[in-house]
Amino acid sequence: MTSGSPYARAIGDRMPHLHPDLQRYFSAIEDGHVGVGEGVFDRVGTRKRWMRPLLRPLQIRGVLVSGWHRDVRFRIENRLVAGRVIAERTLALPDGSWIMRDAVALKPHGRLVDELGEPATIAASFDTHVSDGALVLESRAVGIRLGWMHVRVPAFVAPTVRLIERFDAASGRQRVDVTITMPLIGRIYEYGGSFDYRIERENA
Secondary structure, three states, X not given: OOOOOHHHHHHHHHHHHOOHHHHHHHOOOOOOEEEEEEEEEEXXXXXXXXXXXXXXXXXXXXXXXXXXXXXXXXXXXXXXEXXXXXXXXXXXXXXXXXXXXXXXXXXXXXXEEEEEOOOOOEEEEEEEEEEOOEEEEEEEEEEEEEOOEEEEOOOOOOOEEEEEEEEEOOOOEEEEEEEEEEOOOEEEEEEEEEEEEEEEEOOO
């Protein structure tokens, strides 16, 4: 087995308080295996029309979707590589498939750091909470990579990213909800949906 999952190390002794499906989702993935989730986002993108052209460069880099869409089929593939979870989400958007890539690692300060995009463009560090069987991540800082420089966004203008990963008893599926909110502006981006998850041998 590869190095432990950064999620599992961040959650620590709170792991038994997660729903069993989430315990499996956030645990380590064996070498030669991939975690595969397939489902539907009931919403993804930004409701603010004026934000869409501003977010377009981030869509090109695989960070987020700059439009607004409903009922979008998606597939996620998770791999554990050198202690990082490398995720690739393929969304079936109306104008074709679009891929979001990110890499999550546990840093020495004890927080999860998620680097998004290809190449890595946005990085956010998160506090980790377990609540009612769900995992809740709340951003503490957000940075932008400009060439070889990594610039931290000042706190008074930095967006707040919140992720809730939980098990939905009504549908019997795992559910994820993400929101990005900016001071004075409000919510600028969101996605949410449910999916089934399995771990299978690579190239099976």
